Structures are given as C-alpha cells and as structure tokens.
Amino acid sequence: MSPExxxxxxxxxxxxxxxxxxxxxIAGSAANVRTWLLLEHAGPWGSDALLDARLPxxxxxALKQRARSARAKALLIRRHRARADASAPVRVFAAYADPVSxxxxxxxxxxxxxxxxxxxxxxxxxxxxxxxxVEGPDRDLFCVCTNGRHDICCAExxxxxxxxxxxxxxxxxxxVSHIGGDRFAGNMVVLPHxxxxxxxxxxxxxxxxxxxxxxxxVLDHLRGRASYVMPVQAAExxxxxxxxxxxxxxxxxxxxxxxxxLSTVTLRALGASYDVTVRSTRSETERGRMxxxxxxxxxxxxxxxxxxxxL
Numbered sequence: 661m662s663p664e665x666x667x668x669x670x671x672x673x674x675x676x677x678x679x680x681x682x683x684x685x686i687a688g689s690a691a692n693v694r695t696w697l698l699l700e701h702a703g704p705w706g707s708d709a710l711l712d713a714r715l716p717x718x719x720x721x722a723l724k725q726r727a728r729s730a731r732a733k734a735l736l737i738r739r740h741r742a743r744a745d746a747s748a749p750v751r752v753f754a755a756y757a758d759p760v761s762x763x764x765x766x767x768x769x770x771x772x773x774x775x776x777x778x779x780x781x782x783x784x785x786x787x788x789x790x791x792x793x794v795e796g797p798d799r800d801l802f803c804v805c806t807n808g809r810h811d812i813c814c815a816e817x818x819x820x821x822x823x824x825x826x827x828x829x830x831x832x833x834x835x836v837s838h839i840g841g842d843r844f845a846g847n848m849v850v851l852p853h854x855x856x857x858x859x860x861x862x863x864x865x866x867x868x869x870x871x872x873x874x875x876x877x878v879l880d881h882l883r884g885r886a887s888y889v890m891p892v893q894a895a896e897x898x899x900x901x902x903x904x905x906x907x908x909x910x911x912x913x914x915x916x917x918x919x920x921x922l923s924t925v926t927l928r929a930l931g932a933s934y935d936v937t938v939r940s941t942r943s944e945t946e947r948g949r950m951x952x953x954x955x956x957x958x959x960x961x962x963x964x965x966x967x968x969x970x971l
Contacts, residue, residue: 675952676813679843680859682946688894688938688963690849690856690884691840695732695784698753698803698836698851699723699775702744707809709736709837714744716773723775730780737803737834740819740826753801754778754789757854759887759912764799764852765791800872802829803836804865805847810838811952817846817861824862829869842951844883853908854886876906891923892916894963895936899927902968922966937966 706712710720713736727734737751750769756762765788769775783789804822808815818835825833839849844858848865850872857868860881868878879901884893892913900911914933915926924937942959950958 673949673952674813674816675811675843675949675954676817676845676859678948682948682960684843684946684948684960685962686844686858686881686883687897688884688890688940689841689844689858689961690854690886690890690893691733692886692889693731693733694757694854694887695730695780696753696755696757696851696854697723697727697732697734697775697778697780698737698751698755698801698834699734699772700738700751701736701772702738702742703736705736705807705809705837709807709810710734712809716771719773719776726776726780730784732780732784733839735803735839736837740822740833740835742835750775752778752791753794753851754780754783754791755801755852755854756783757852757885757887759885760909762852762854764794764801765789766794767791797873798832800832800853801851802833802865802869802872803839803849803851804833805837805839805845805849806835807838811842811845813842813845813952814838814847820862821846821848821860821865824866825869828866832869841883843948847883849886856883856886857881858883871906875908877908879906888913889916890961891918891938891940891963892925894940894965895923895925895938896927898938898965899929899934899936899968903929905929926971933971935967935969935971937968939964939966 723734750772754765778789802825804818805814806818822835846860848857871878911929913927917924921940940963943962946960947957
C-alpha cells in the first residue's frame with residue numbers, strides 16, 4: 661500500500677519536517693553496529709544501494725551476505741558531485757567503532773570485487789582487515805546520507821550538508837548510502853567513532869565537524885554512539901547533558917541491566933560511576949510516519965530519563 665496522494669497545491673509529505681514539528685526525541689536513535697565497510701561507487705545507487713547500484717554482477721548481494729555474517733554495515737560512498745568512471749581506482753574503508761579505541765583502515769582497489777577480500781571478522785576480533793591503518797587528527801570521516809532514492813529527505817537535506825562539508829573538509833567528507841533514521845535527515849555518521857548525528861543543516865553539520873576536530877560532541881544533534889544499543893545511547897546523552905560533558909572520552913558505559921522496558925546503565929564519568937535508568941517505550945500520544953514512503957502512522961519511539969544516581 662502506498663501513501664495517499666497529496667491534494668493539488670498541497671506540499672508533499674516530508675518525514676523529516678514532520679519529525680521536527682513533532683519534536684521527536686533524537687537521543688538513542690542510532691543503529692547498533694560496530695563494524696563498517698565503505699566501498700566507493702559514484703552512483704546512481706537506487707533504493708537498496710548495494711542491490712540497485714551498477715556494481716559488478718553479484719557483488720552487492722555478496723557484500724550484503726559478507727556484512728551480515730560479520731555483523732557489519734556495508735555502505736556505498738562517493739565524493740560530492742562525483743561522476744562515474746569505471747576506470748578510476750576505488751577507495752575502500754573498514755572501521756571498527758569501539759567506544760574506547762575506534763579503528764579505521766583504508767585502501768585503493770583496482771577492481772571493486774576486491775572488497776570481498778576485506779576481512780571484517782578479523783577487524784572485529786581486534787586484528788586487521790588487510791587494509792592499511794589510518795591515523796592522525798584528520799582521520800575522521802564525515803559520512804552524510806544522501807540516498808534520495810531510499811528517502812527523498814536524505815537527498816533534499818543531505819546534499820546541501822555534503823556540499824558544505826566537502827568545501828571545508830574535502831578529504832574527510834563522503835556521501836553515503838542509507839544509514840537509517842530517515843525522519844532525522846540530514847543524517848551524518850562520524851567514523852570510526854560510529855557517532856550518529858541528525859536533524860542537521862549545513863551550519864550545524866559544520867559545527868559538528870569542528871567539534872569533532874576538538875574531540876567534542878554536539879549533544880543537540882547527537883542521535884547516539886552506534887557501538888551501544890539504543891537505551892545505552894540515550895543514557896549516555898542524558899548523563900552528558902546533566903554533567904555538561906562534551907569530550908569524547910568523558911563518559912564510558914560499563915554495564916547494562918534490563919527489566920522489561922527499563923534499562924539501568926552504569927557509566928563512568930569524572931572519576932565516578934553513575935547509574936542512569938531509562939524507560940524505552942513508544943509514545944501513547946505522538947504518532948507519525950517514520951519515512952516519506954510509509955503508508956501509515958506509528959507511535960514515536962521515546963527514551964525517558966527516570967533517574968541518575970551517583971554510586
């Protein structure tokens with residue numbers, strides 16, 4: 661079933677605008693994934709990028725299977741305004757978003773099918789994927805979702821962000837295929853840290869990039885740290901807001917105990933430990949379409965702070 665058409669003269673539905681109007685909570689909305697594979701492909705991508713893009717026969721499906729077996733996320737990437745060139749070398753990245761010691765590796769492939777040789781399982785286990793390690797203050801990748809065929813909001817809101825970031829940080833900026841959370845467009849993930857940001861515009865995205873270079877977070881737009889499950893993401897954001905902590909290493913989750921929809925997360929911060937209790941539910945009053953293509957309203961996911969206790 662497809663969404664009902666709009667009336668003549670009526671603006672088309674946009675899930676990101678509706679999310680902003682509802683003031684959907686943003687904390688605790690990032691996908692939970694630690695291992696990443698990024699393969700350069702100038703596009704077009706299609707709705708399901710790995711399956712719809714013009715990759716060598718069978719490569720997209722094989723990459724999906726490889727990522728699934730390694731509990732990884734495989735994405736296509738491209739430079740802003742890049743043009744397809746079958747003869748050009750292909751960049752590939754492998755990242756492990758450890759919350760304490762994230763790692764990034766990279767290489768250049770003569771044939772995109774060589775991406776199947778990247779050892780994601782070894783990377784996840786603490787070794788190398790077979791690519792070269794990337795170090796230094798400029799290693800962070802600003803990955804902006806612009807996959808408009810998946811959701812139009814990603815293109816409309818993502819491309820201006822990619823343009824602004826590409827001008828300021830040309831080597832670190834990539835457009836990427838679908839990363840999840842269409843209604844939070846413009847969306848960006850910072851790798852290898854696995855930091856999801858949402859409801860960005862060009863100015864706020866530049867602010868996030870500048871903060872990242874200082875080793876800091878921007879809480880107003882932080883969806884969560886992908887290395888944690890969603891309630892832990894929310895607990896980290898709540899504690900950081902309570903204590904005013906913005907530094908990347910300032911807070912670390914050490915334990916989670918769940919009881920139904922309640923999660924008590926133990927976090928270290930400022931030399932002390934805190935228990936943060938979060939209730940994760942779906943709103944009984946706020947409903948909406950989570951994507952532009954959705955055919956019906958759904959309850960909005962909510963993480964509610966119950967209490968913060970210093971141990």
